[in-house]
Amino acid sequence: MTTRVLVPSGVLGLGFDQAALERGVALSPDIICIDGGSTDSGPFSLGAGQSKYSRAATKSEWRSLMQARAQAGVPLVIGTAGTCGTDSTVDWMYDITVELAQELGQSLRIARLYSQQPTARVAEALKAGRIAPLPPAPEIRLDDLTNIVALAGAEQIQAALATGADIVIAGRTTDTATIAALPLSRGDAAGGVWHGAKIAECGALCSTNPTSGVIMVDFDQTGFTVEPLADGARCTPHSVSAHMLYENSDPFRLYEPGGYLDVTGARYAALDDRRVRVEGSSWVPGPYTVKLEGARIAGYQTTILAILRNTHYAQNAQAWVDRLTGFLQAEITTRMSLDPADYGLEFRLIGVNGALGPLENRTGTPVEVGVLGIVTARTQAEAAEIGKLINPFVLHYPLTDDEELPTFAFPYSPATTDRGPLYEFALNHVMALDDPMSAFRLTVTEVTP
Numbered sequence: 001m002t003t004r005v006l007v008p009s010g011v012l013g014l015g016f017d018q019a020a021l022e023r024g025v026a027l028s029p030d031i032i033c034i035d036g037g038s039t040d041s042g043p044f045s046l047g048a049g050q051s052k053y054s055r056a057a058t059k060s061e062w063r064s065l066m067q068a069r070a071q072a073g074v075p076l077v078i079g080t081a082g083t084c085g086t087d088s089t090v091d092w093m094y095d096i097t098v099e100l101a102q103e104l105g106q107s108l109r110i111a112r113l114y115s116q117q118p119t120a121r122v123a124e125a126l127k128a129g130r131i132a133p134l135p136p137a138p139e140i141r142l143d144d145l146t147n148i149v150a151l152a153g154a155e156q157i158q159a160a161l162a163t164g165a166d167i168v169i170a171g172r173t174t175d176t177a178t179i180a181a182l183p184l185s186r187g188d189a190a191g192g193v194w195h196g197a198k199i200a201e202c203g204a205l206c207s208t209n210p211t212s213g214v215i216m217v218d219f220d221q222t223g224f225t226v227e228p229l230a231d232g233a234r235c236t237p238h239s240v241s242a243h244m245l246y247e248n249s250d251p252f253r254l255y256e257p258g259g260y261l262d263v264t265g266a267r268y269a270a271l272d273d274r275r276v277r278v279e280g281s282s283w284v285p286g287p288y289t290v291k292l293e294g295a296r297i298a299g300y301q302t303t304i305l306a307i308l309r310n311t312h313y314a315q316n317a318q319a320w321v322d323r324l325t326g327f328l329q330a331e332i333t334t335r336m337s338l339d340p341a342d343y344g345l346e347f348r349l350i351g352v353n354g355a356l357g358p359l360e361n362r363t364g365t366p367v368e369v370g371v372l373g374i375v376t377a378r379t380q381a382e383a384a385e386i387g388k389l390i391n392p393f394v395l396h397y398p399l400t401d402d403e404e405l406p407t408f409a410f411p412y413s414p415a416t417t418d419r420g421p422l423y424e425f426a427l428n429h430v431m432a433l434d435d436p437m438s439a440f441r442l443t444v445t446e447v448t449p
Contacts, residue, residue: 006029007203021229047421066167111442113440179201212230289433
Protein backbone atom coordinates (compact mmCIF):
# COMPACT_ATOMS: atom_id res chain seq x y z
CA MET A 1 0.00 0.00 0.00
CA THR A 2 1.21 3.50 -0.84
CA THR A 3 0.51 6.34 1.57
CA ARG A 4 0.51 9.78 -0.01
CA VAL A 5 1.29 12.74 2.27
CA LEU A 6 0.82 16.33 1.10
CA VAL A 7 3.02 18.88 2.87
CA PRO A 8 1.97 22.45 1.97
CA SER A 9 4.88 24.26 3.64
CA GLY A 10 7.65 23.99 6.18
CA VAL A 11 5.60 26.01 8.67
CA LEU A 12 2.17 27.60 8.81
CA GLY A 13 2.47 31.37 8.55
CA LEU A 14 5.24 31.69 5.95
CA GLY A 15 3.13 31.16 2.86
CA PHE A 16 3.01 28.61 0.05
CA ASP A 17 2.22 28.33 -3.66
CA GLN A 18 -1.58 28.15 -3.92
CA ALA A 19 -1.53 26.64 -7.41
CA ALA A 20 0.86 23.94 -6.18
CA LEU A 21 -1.47 23.20 -3.27
CA GLU A 22 -4.38 22.76 -5.66
CA ARG A 23 -2.23 20.48 -7.80
CA GLY A 24 -1.48 18.42 -4.69
CA VAL A 25 -5.15 18.07 -3.78
CA ALA A 26 -5.89 16.87 -7.31
CA LEU A 27 -3.35 14.06 -6.79
CA SER A 28 -5.55 12.56 -4.03
CA PRO A 29 -3.40 12.63 -0.91
CA ASP A 30 -4.23 10.44 2.09
CA ILE A 31 -3.44 13.18 4.60
CA ILE A 32 -2.29 16.82 4.70
CA CYS A 33 0.41 17.65 7.27
CA ILE A 34 2.08 20.90 8.23
CA ASP A 35 4.32 22.10 11.03
CA GLY A 36 3.36 25.02 13.24
CA GLY A 37 6.74 26.05 14.64
CA SER A 38 9.89 25.12 16.51
CA THR A 39 12.45 26.50 18.93
CA ASP A 40 14.40 28.16 16.09
CA SER A 41 13.42 31.67 17.13
CA GLY A 42 14.53 31.30 20.73
CA PRO A 43 12.77 30.74 24.04
CA PHE A 44 10.24 33.60 24.04
CA SER A 45 7.30 31.76 22.46
CA LEU A 46 7.69 28.80 24.81
CA GLY A 47 8.26 30.99 27.86
CA ALA A 48 5.31 33.27 27.13
CA GLY A 49 3.05 30.66 25.53
CA GLN A 50 2.53 32.81 22.43
CA SER A 51 2.82 32.29 18.68
CA LYS A 52 5.47 34.27 16.85
CA TYR A 53 3.37 34.26 13.68
CA SER A 54 0.68 36.74 12.75
CA ARG A 55 -2.85 35.60 13.52
CA ALA A 56 -4.03 37.11 10.24
CA ALA A 57 -1.42 35.21 8.20
CA THR A 58 -2.10 32.02 10.13
CA LYS A 59 -5.83 32.29 9.59
CA SER A 60 -5.44 33.08 5.89
CA GLU A 61 -3.25 30.04 5.22
CA TRP A 62 -5.25 27.76 7.50
CA ARG A 63 -8.38 28.75 5.56
CA SER A 64 -6.77 27.47 2.36
CA LEU A 65 -5.74 24.24 4.05
CA MET A 66 -9.17 23.67 5.57
CA GLN A 67 -10.69 24.14 2.12
CA ALA A 68 -8.11 21.75 0.65
CA ARG A 69 -8.91 19.18 3.36
CA ALA A 70 -12.62 19.41 2.62
CA GLN A 71 -12.01 18.97 -1.09
CA ALA A 72 -9.65 16.01 -0.61
CA GLY A 73 -11.78 14.44 2.14
CA VAL A 74 -8.73 13.56 4.26
CA PRO A 75 -7.40 14.53 7.70
CA LEU A 76 -5.49 17.79 8.18
CA VAL A 77 -2.80 17.73 10.90
CA ILE A 78 -0.70 20.52 12.37
CA GLY A 79 2.11 19.84 14.84
CA THR A 80 3.70 22.25 17.33
CA ALA A 81 0.69 24.53 16.96
CA GLY A 82 1.32 28.21 17.58
CA THR A 83 5.13 27.99 17.29
CA CYS A 84 5.79 26.39 20.69
CA GLY A 85 2.99 23.87 21.23
CA THR A 86 1.91 24.95 24.70
CA ASP A 87 -1.69 24.37 25.77
CA SER A 88 -2.41 28.07 25.23
CA THR A 89 -1.22 27.99 21.60
CA VAL A 90 -3.12 24.78 20.87
CA ASP A 91 -6.25 26.56 22.08
CA TRP A 92 -5.29 29.66 20.05
CA MET A 93 -5.13 27.49 16.93
CA TYR A 94 -8.38 25.78 17.89
CA ASP A 95 -10.15 29.14 18.18
CA ILE A 96 -8.96 30.07 14.67
CA THR A 97 -10.20 26.71 13.38
CA VAL A 98 -13.65 27.10 14.93
CA GLU A 99 -13.89 30.64 13.58
CA LEU A 100 -13.06 29.41 10.08
CA ALA A 101 -15.44 26.46 10.35
CA GLN A 102 -18.26 28.93 10.94
CA GLU A 103 -17.18 31.11 8.04
CA LEU A 104 -16.75 28.17 5.65
CA GLY A 105 -19.82 26.27 6.81
CA GLN A 106 -17.82 23.15 7.69
CA SER A 107 -18.89 20.50 10.19
CA LEU A 108 -15.75 19.08 11.79
CA ARG A 109 -14.43 16.67 14.35
CA ILE A 110 -11.38 18.37 15.86
CA ALA A 111 -8.86 16.53 18.03
CA ARG A 112 -6.57 18.56 20.25
CA LEU A 113 -3.40 16.83 21.44
CA TYR A 114 -1.90 18.59 24.46
CA SER A 115 1.83 18.30 25.15
CA GLN A 116 2.30 20.65 28.09
CA GLN A 117 3.71 19.03 31.24
CA PRO A 118 2.74 19.87 34.81
CA THR A 119 5.76 20.55 36.98
CA ALA A 120 4.70 17.83 39.42
CA ARG A 121 4.85 15.15 36.69
CA VAL A 122 8.36 16.16 35.66
CA ALA A 123 9.47 16.32 39.31
CA GLU A 124 8.10 12.83 39.93
CA ALA A 125 9.88 11.47 36.82
CA LEU A 126 13.11 13.13 37.94
CA LYS A 127 12.84 11.56 41.38
CA ALA A 128 12.19 8.15 39.79
CA GLY A 129 15.30 8.43 37.61
CA ARG A 130 13.31 8.59 34.37
CA ILE A 131 14.85 11.86 33.15
CA ALA A 132 18.25 12.06 31.48
CA PRO A 133 20.15 15.10 30.14
CA LEU A 134 20.94 15.80 26.49
CA PRO A 135 24.26 17.64 26.31
CA PRO A 136 24.55 20.51 26.77
CA ALA A 137 21.83 20.38 29.43
CA PRO A 138 21.36 22.93 32.20
CA GLU A 139 20.93 21.86 35.79
CA ILE A 140 17.27 21.10 36.38
CA ARG A 141 15.45 23.71 38.47
CA LEU A 142 11.71 23.31 38.14
CA ASP A 143 10.32 25.86 40.57
CA ASP A 144 10.36 28.88 38.25
CA LEU A 145 9.66 27.41 34.79
CA THR A 146 6.78 29.18 33.05
CA ASN A 147 6.05 26.36 30.57
CA ILE A 148 7.27 22.81 30.00
CA VAL A 149 6.39 20.76 26.92
CA ALA A 150 7.18 17.22 25.78
CA LEU A 151 7.74 16.46 22.11
CA ALA A 152 5.11 14.03 20.88
CA GLY A 153 6.04 11.36 18.38
CA ALA A 154 4.12 9.37 15.80
CA GLU A 155 2.22 7.33 18.42
CA GLN A 156 0.45 10.34 19.88
CA ILE A 157 -0.53 11.63 16.42
CA GLN A 158 -1.81 8.14 15.58
CA ALA A 159 -3.99 8.22 18.70
CA ALA A 160 -5.44 11.56 17.59
CA LEU A 161 -6.12 10.25 14.07
CA ALA A 162 -7.76 7.14 15.54
CA THR A 163 -10.54 9.34 16.94
CA GLY A 164 -11.72 9.90 13.37
CA ALA A 165 -10.73 13.55 13.53
CA ASP A 166 -11.01 15.69 10.44
CA ILE A 167 -8.45 18.08 11.92
CA VAL A 168 -5.74 17.35 14.47
CA ILE A 169 -4.22 20.32 16.32
CA ALA A 170 -1.18 19.02 18.17
CA GLY A 171 0.95 20.64 20.80
CA ARG A 172 4.72 20.28 20.67
CA THR A 173 5.74 17.43 18.37
CA THR A 174 8.91 16.38 16.66
CA ASP A 175 9.13 17.93 13.20
CA THR A 176 8.67 14.52 11.59
CA ALA A 177 5.90 13.01 13.72
CA THR A 178 2.85 14.36 11.90
CA ILE A 179 4.15 13.12 8.55
CA ALA A 180 5.28 9.71 9.83
CA ALA A 181 2.14 8.82 11.80
CA LEU A 182 -0.25 7.62 9.07
CA PRO A 183 2.22 5.70 6.87
CA LEU A 184 3.60 3.92 9.96
CA SER A 185 0.11 2.89 11.04
CA ARG A 186 -0.52 1.52 7.55
CA GLY A 187 2.59 -0.67 7.64
CA ASP A 188 4.93 1.22 5.35
CA ALA A 189 8.66 0.65 5.89
CA ALA A 190 9.65 2.39 9.14
CA GLY A 191 13.11 3.40 7.88
CA GLY A 192 11.67 4.92 4.73
CA VAL A 193 8.84 6.60 6.64
CA TRP A 194 11.08 8.36 9.16
CA HIS A 195 13.58 9.31 6.46
CA GLY A 196 10.88 10.66 4.17
CA ALA A 197 9.32 12.55 7.06
CA LYS A 198 12.66 14.17 7.80
CA ILE A 199 13.09 15.18 4.16
CA ALA A 200 9.53 16.57 3.99
CA GLU A 201 9.49 18.39 7.35
CA CYS A 202 10.39 21.76 5.81
CA GLY A 203 8.31 21.42 2.68
CA ALA A 204 10.09 22.43 -0.49
CA LEU A 205 13.36 23.18 1.30
CA CYS A 206 14.48 19.81 -0.09
CA SER A 207 13.96 21.12 -3.64
CA THR A 208 15.53 23.65 -5.98
CA ASN A 209 12.74 26.14 -5.18
CA PRO A 210 12.61 26.16 -1.36
CA THR A 211 10.13 29.04 -1.01
CA SER A 212 7.43 27.32 -3.08
CA GLY A 213 6.48 25.20 -0.08
CA VAL A 214 4.38 22.37 -1.45
CA ILE A 215 5.69 18.82 -1.83
CA MET A 216 4.20 15.33 -2.06
CA VAL A 217 5.76 12.24 -0.48
CA ASP A 218 4.69 8.70 -1.37
CA PHE A 219 5.59 6.02 1.20
CA ASP A 220 5.52 2.26 0.61
CA GLN A 221 7.07 -1.03 1.79
CA THR A 222 10.59 -0.26 0.51
CA GLY A 223 11.10 3.48 0.74
CA PHE A 224 9.66 6.79 -0.41
CA THR A 225 9.40 9.10 -3.40
CA VAL A 226 9.40 12.87 -3.05
CA GLU A 227 8.21 15.45 -5.59
CA PRO A 228 7.82 19.24 -5.39
CA LEU A 229 4.57 20.52 -6.88
CA ALA A 230 5.36 24.12 -7.83
CA ASP A 231 6.16 24.99 -11.44
CA GLY A 232 9.90 24.94 -12.01
CA ALA A 233 10.74 23.23 -8.72
CA ARG A 234 12.78 20.03 -8.81
CA CYS A 235 14.05 17.50 -6.32
CA THR A 236 17.49 16.06 -7.02
CA PRO A 237 19.49 13.39 -5.19
CA HIS A 238 21.72 16.20 -3.92
CA SER A 239 18.89 18.45 -2.67
CA VAL A 240 17.16 15.52 -0.96
CA SER A 241 20.19 13.91 0.65
CA ALA A 242 21.47 17.29 1.86
CA HIS A 243 18.40 17.79 4.03
CA MET A 244 19.66 15.18 6.49
CA LEU A 245 22.22 17.83 7.46
CA TYR A 246 19.53 20.39 8.26
CA GLU A 247 19.19 21.01 12.02
CA ASN A 248 20.83 17.66 12.68
CA SER A 249 24.24 17.13 14.28
CA ASP A 250 24.62 13.67 12.74
CA PRO A 251 23.90 13.39 8.98
CA PHE A 252 23.28 9.64 9.29
CA ARG A 253 21.17 9.39 12.45
CA LEU A 254 17.97 11.06 13.57
CA TYR A 255 16.61 10.31 17.03
CA GLU A 256 12.87 10.10 17.59
CA PRO A 257 10.70 8.78 20.43
CA GLY A 258 11.22 5.01 20.48
CA GLY A 259 14.42 4.74 18.45
CA TYR A 260 16.46 6.33 15.71
CA LEU A 261 16.64 6.54 11.94
CA ASP A 262 19.84 5.28 10.28
CA VAL A 263 20.41 6.43 6.70
CA THR A 264 23.89 4.94 6.30
CA GLY A 265 22.56 2.53 3.66
CA ALA A 266 20.22 4.97 1.93
CA ARG A 267 20.34 5.17 -1.87
CA TYR A 268 19.04 8.23 -3.73
CA ALA A 269 17.95 7.95 -7.36
CA ALA A 270 16.41 10.49 -9.74
CA LEU A 271 13.27 9.01 -11.29
CA ASP A 272 13.03 11.98 -13.67
CA ASP A 273 13.91 15.68 -13.57
CA ARG A 274 11.51 16.31 -10.63
CA ARG A 275 11.19 13.19 -8.48
CA VAL A 276 13.68 11.36 -6.27
CA ARG A 277 13.35 7.81 -5.00
CA VAL A 278 15.02 6.79 -1.72
CA GLU A 279 15.47 3.26 -0.39
CA GLY A 280 17.77 1.52 2.08
CA SER A 281 17.09 3.55 5.24
CA SER A 282 16.55 1.64 8.47
CA TRP A 283 14.80 2.20 11.79
CA VAL A 284 16.51 1.04 14.97
CA PRO A 285 14.06 0.60 17.88
CA GLY A 286 15.09 1.78 21.34
CA PRO A 287 13.71 2.97 24.68
CA TYR A 288 10.65 5.21 24.44
CA THR A 289 11.68 8.67 25.55
CA VAL A 290 10.29 12.11 24.79
CA LYS A 291 12.33 15.28 24.75
CA LEU A 292 11.44 17.96 27.30
CA GLU A 293 11.69 21.69 26.64
CA GLY A 294 11.18 24.34 29.27
CA ALA A 295 11.68 28.07 29.65
CA ARG A 296 11.91 30.55 32.50
CA ILE A 297 12.15 34.31 32.95
CA ALA A 298 15.81 35.31 33.14
CA GLY A 299 15.21 39.01 33.72
CA TYR A 300 13.60 42.03 32.13
CA GLN A 301 15.04 44.18 29.38
CA THR A 302 15.18 47.78 28.20
CA THR A 303 17.00 48.77 25.01
CA ILE A 304 18.40 52.03 23.67
CA LEU A 305 19.60 52.75 20.15
CA ALA A 306 21.94 55.51 18.98
CA ILE A 307 23.57 56.07 15.60
CA LEU A 308 27.16 57.26 15.20
CA ARG A 309 27.82 59.10 11.92
CA ASN A 310 30.80 61.23 12.86
CA THR A 311 33.74 59.55 11.10
CA HIS A 312 35.97 59.79 14.17
CA TYR A 313 33.41 57.95 16.29
CA ALA A 314 32.29 55.49 13.62
CA GLN A 315 35.88 54.37 13.10
CA ASN A 316 36.52 54.09 16.85
CA ALA A 317 33.12 52.76 17.92
CA GLN A 318 34.47 49.82 19.92
CA ALA A 319 36.89 52.01 21.86
CA TRP A 320 34.05 54.45 22.58
CA VAL A 321 31.75 51.67 23.78
CA ASP A 322 34.47 50.20 26.01
CA ARG A 323 35.11 53.58 27.63
CA LEU A 324 31.37 54.33 27.92
CA THR A 325 30.62 50.96 29.52
CA GLY A 326 33.14 51.45 32.31
CA PHE A 327 31.85 54.96 32.99
CA LEU A 328 28.20 53.84 33.06
CA GLN A 329 28.87 50.95 35.41
CA ALA A 330 30.44 53.37 37.87
CA GLU A 331 27.45 55.73 37.51
CA ILE A 332 24.95 52.92 38.08
CA THR A 333 26.82 51.79 41.20
CA THR A 334 26.96 55.34 42.58
CA ARG A 335 23.44 56.46 41.76
CA MET A 336 21.46 53.22 42.08
CA SER A 337 23.64 51.22 44.51
CA LEU A 338 23.69 48.29 42.08
CA ASP A 339 26.64 45.95 41.65
CA PRO A 340 27.42 44.88 38.03
CA ALA A 341 26.44 41.35 39.09
CA ASP A 342 22.89 42.63 39.71
CA TYR A 343 22.21 43.63 36.10
CA GLY A 344 23.53 43.27 32.56
CA LEU A 345 24.68 46.10 30.29
CA GLU A 346 25.70 45.18 26.75
CA PHE A 347 26.37 47.26 23.65
CA ARG A 348 26.24 45.76 20.17
CA LEU A 349 27.71 47.64 17.23
CA ILE A 350 25.33 47.25 14.30
CA GLY A 351 27.41 47.44 11.12
CA VAL A 352 30.60 46.35 12.85
CA ASN A 353 30.08 43.20 14.93
CA GLY A 354 26.41 43.23 15.86
CA ALA A 355 25.83 39.58 14.89
CA LEU A 356 29.07 37.83 15.84
CA GLY A 357 30.60 40.09 18.49
CA PRO A 358 34.22 39.12 19.21
CA LEU A 359 34.03 36.32 16.61
CA GLU A 360 33.70 38.83 13.76
CA ASN A 361 36.62 38.49 11.31
CA ARG A 362 35.60 40.97 8.61
CA THR A 363 36.76 44.56 8.72
CA GLY A 364 35.62 47.67 6.88
CA THR A 365 34.97 51.36 7.20
CA PRO A 366 31.27 51.88 7.90
CA VAL A 367 29.61 55.20 7.11
CA GLU A 368 27.63 54.92 10.32
CA VAL A 369 27.38 52.54 13.27
CA GLY A 370 24.26 51.68 15.21
CA VAL A 371 24.93 51.30 18.92
CA LEU A 372 22.33 49.04 20.50
CA GLY A 373 22.39 49.08 24.28
CA ILE A 374 20.70 46.17 26.06
CA VAL A 375 19.95 46.44 29.76
CA THR A 376 18.88 43.30 31.62
CA ALA A 377 17.73 43.58 35.24
CA ARG A 378 15.70 41.78 37.89
CA THR A 379 12.54 43.80 37.24
CA GLN A 380 11.22 45.88 34.35
CA ALA A 381 11.17 48.98 36.56
CA GLU A 382 14.85 48.52 37.38
CA ALA A 383 15.79 47.96 33.74
CA ALA A 384 13.81 51.06 32.69
CA GLU A 385 15.53 53.14 35.39
CA ILE A 386 18.97 52.05 34.19
CA GLY A 387 17.92 52.87 30.62
CA LYS A 388 16.95 56.39 31.63
CA LEU A 389 20.16 56.83 33.60
CA ILE A 390 22.41 55.90 30.67
CA ASN A 391 20.32 57.81 28.07
CA PRO A 392 22.14 61.20 28.14
CA PHE A 393 25.56 59.57 28.10
CA VAL A 394 24.76 57.35 25.12
CA LEU A 395 23.77 60.58 23.36
CA HIS A 396 26.71 62.77 24.37
CA TYR A 397 29.66 60.87 25.90
CA PRO A 398 33.10 61.82 24.44
CA LEU A 399 35.72 59.40 23.20
CA THR A 400 38.52 61.16 25.07
CA ASP A 401 38.67 63.64 27.97
CA ASP A 402 40.02 66.51 25.84
CA GLU A 403 37.20 66.44 23.25
CA GLU A 404 34.11 68.59 23.17
CA LEU A 405 30.87 66.77 23.84
CA PRO A 406 29.57 65.01 20.73
CA THR A 407 25.90 64.64 19.80
CA PHE A 408 24.71 61.43 18.20
CA ALA A 409 21.33 60.48 16.72
CA PHE A 410 18.45 58.73 18.39
CA PRO A 411 16.22 57.25 15.63
CA TYR A 412 13.08 57.50 17.77
CA SER A 413 11.74 59.21 20.86
CA PRO A 414 11.79 58.12 23.60
CA ALA A 415 15.16 56.55 22.91
CA THR A 416 14.58 53.65 25.30
CA THR A 417 12.16 50.77 24.80
CA ASP A 418 10.97 48.43 27.54
CA ARG A 419 11.01 44.92 26.08
CA GLY A 420 9.43 43.08 28.98
CA PRO A 421 10.53 39.64 30.20
CA LEU A 422 13.61 37.90 28.82
CA TYR A 423 13.20 34.13 28.67
CA GLU A 424 15.85 31.43 28.61
CA PHE A 425 15.69 27.72 27.80
CA ALA A 426 15.89 25.70 31.01
CA LEU A 427 15.42 22.06 29.94
CA ASN A 428 17.20 19.92 27.38
CA HIS A 429 16.38 16.45 28.67
CA VAL A 430 14.49 13.29 27.76
CA MET A 431 11.82 11.60 29.87
CA ALA A 432 11.22 7.85 29.68
CA LEU A 433 7.60 6.71 29.23
CA ASP A 434 6.11 3.25 29.68
CA ASP A 435 3.00 4.34 27.76
CA PRO A 436 3.45 6.89 24.95
CA MET A 437 0.16 8.59 25.87
CA SER A 438 0.89 8.85 29.60
CA ALA A 439 2.34 12.36 29.28
CA PHE A 440 -0.22 13.62 26.74
CA ARG A 441 -3.95 14.16 26.63
CA LEU A 442 -6.56 14.25 23.88
CA THR A 443 -9.72 16.34 23.60
CA VAL A 444 -12.17 15.73 20.75
CA THR A 445 -14.81 18.34 19.84
CA GLU A 446 -17.59 18.29 17.26
CA VAL A 447 -18.01 21.67 15.56
CA THR A 448 -21.15 22.44 13.58
CA PRO A 449 -21.87 25.74 11.77
